[in-house]
Amino acid sequence: xxxxxxxxxxxxxxxxxxxxxxxxxxxxxxxxxxxxxxxxxxxxxxxxxxxxxxxxxxxxxxxxxxxxxxxxxxxxxxxxxxxxxxxxxxxxxxxxxxxxxxxxxxxxxxxxxxxxxxxxxxxxxxxxxxxxxxxxxxxxxxxxxxxxxxxxxxxxxxxxxxxxxxxxxxxxxxxxxxxxxxxxxxxxxxxxxxxxxxxxxxxxxxxxxxxxxxxxxxxxxxxxxxxxxxxxxxxxxxxxxxxxxxxxxxxxxxxxxxxxxxxxxxxxxxxxxxxxxxxxxxxxxxxxxxxxxxxxxxxxxxxxxxxxxxxxxx
Numbered sequence: 616x617x618x619x620x621x622x623x624x625x626x627x628x629x630x631x632x633x634x635x636x637x638x639x640x641x642x643x644x645x646x647x648x649x650x651x652x653x654x655x656x657x658x659x660x661x662x663x664x665x666x667x668x669x670x671x672x673x674x675x676x677x678x679x680x681x682x683x684x685x686x687x688x689x690x691x692x693x694x695x696x697x698x699x700x701x702x703x704x705x706x707x708x709x710x711x712x713x714x715x716x717x718x719x720x721x722x723x724x725x726x727x728x729x730x731x732x733x734x735x736x737x738x739x740x741x742x743x744x745x746x747x748x749x750x751x752x753x754x755x756x757x758x759x760x761x762x763x764x765x766x767x768x769x770x771x772x773x774x775x776x777x778x779x780x781x782x783x784x785x786x787x788x789x790x791x792x793x794x795x796x797x798x799x800x801x802x803x804x805x806x807x808x809x810x811x812x813x814x815x816x817x818x819x820x821x822x823x824x825x826x827x828x829x830x831x832x833x834x835x836x837x838x839x840x841x842x843x844x845x846x847x848x849x850x851x852x853x854x855x856x857x858x859x860x861x862x863x864x865x866x867x868x869x870x871x872x873x874x875x876x877x878x879x880x881x882x883x884x885x886x887x888x889x890x891x892x893x894x895x896x897x898x899x900x901x902x903x904x905x906x907x908x909x910x911x912x913x914x915x916x917x918x919x920x921x922x923x924x925x926x927x928x929x
Contacts, residue, residue, distance in 0.1 A: 620700045622707045626670065626732050629708055634736035636660035637668045637729060639746065641675055644689035645698040646802050648741070648781040652771050656739045657703040659769075665736055666705040670728075671695070672712040678835060679712050687837035689786055689802075694809055694891070708733075721752030725760040737767045744770070793840035795897040805847075805893035806839065808874060812885040819877060822911050826860075826875035827885045829892060838872070845896040845921045846876060850888075855881050858921050859892060862901035877914075879922065896924055 623629045638656045642649045653669065660667035673692045677684060690698065692709065699707055710716070719727075724747045729735045738757065746752040754770050761768045781801045789798040790806060799805050808831060815828035831838070841862040848855050857878035863871065876892060898917055904910040 620704050620707055624709050626708050626710045626728055631734055633666050635666045635668045635733050636737045637733055637735050638739045639670045642671055643783045644786050644802055646781050652741050653702045668706040668733055669704050670708045673709050674712055676712050686835050688835050689783060689837055691833045691836055694807055718748050721747030721756050730764045735766045739769045741771050787837055790839040793842055793897050795894055805895055807891050807893050809891040812888050812890060824877045824914050826877045829874040842900045843898040843917055844894045845898060845924055846892050846894055848890050848892050856925055858917055
């Protein structure tokens with residue numbers, strides 16, 4: 616798709632004399648429903664000889680407007696950007712969301728941002744989209760403003776983006792329940808965890824299963840259900856497979872949650888590298904074993920199950 620996506624981190628830094636086709640939203644997960652909207656935007660813009668622009672926000676509005684509320688996002692902003700880079704968009708604008716920004720009226724938003732800043736020709740939005748102060752802006756207001764300021768508006772019907780009831784909320788629930796198959800189907804790509812490899816206690820290496828300990832810095836990132844997963848990662852431009860444990864390591868009296876990946880047929884030192892781990896299949900729940908020997912036996916079974924799965928599926 617587009618290797619030429621240009622990213623801006625403030626709407627005020629975006630300048631163009633060309634007319635644009637625009638969509639707006641948080642796009643957490645960049646799931647099938649989102650892709651319907653984005654694909655429509657990209658295709659329509661190309662047919663019309665215009666540039667496609669996706670306007671999104673960070674922090675997530677709820678992180679600003681509901682301080683202290685628990686929030687778990689499917690993607691970090693870096694992951695979201697990487698996914699959007701694959702869609703064929705021309706421009707991505709990640710605008711800082713703040714209390715002051717939330718107070719823009721619908722009219723201010725349309726006139727000062729969409730028209731004056733983005734030079735909009737057409738706005739494509741999902742069903743029941745709201746924007747502006749107190750979410751007062753809706754399709755009726757947008758249509759009214761479009762006549763005033765000379766752009767068109769197209770709302771994607773609910774049935775077109777919701778045929779399988781895809782929503783970020785349902786994906787989060789599936790991940791929390793360990794239903795990775797459903798989550799990945801809705802996402803259209805494997806759920807990912809991204810973080811830095813840090814030093815652990817090296818217990819895995821002592822029992823023949825060395826692991827990379829992944830430290831995820833973003834506290835808003837959704838961590839799926841504890842348990843063992845089959846995973847893959849791109850390391851030195853190669854796809855490396857393995858199995859990952861999310862949990863508290865009860866067999867060795869762990870005191871906090873860790874994310875540890877054992878890569879198959881791979882021995883390179885990964886300390887201080889940044890990895891993105893893609894989750895392919897949920898193997899089993901985390902268990903406390905009576906002995907280390909029982910744990911090792913189970914890990915060997917897990918590895919064989921994982922290798923059999925990969926041989927069959929890939």
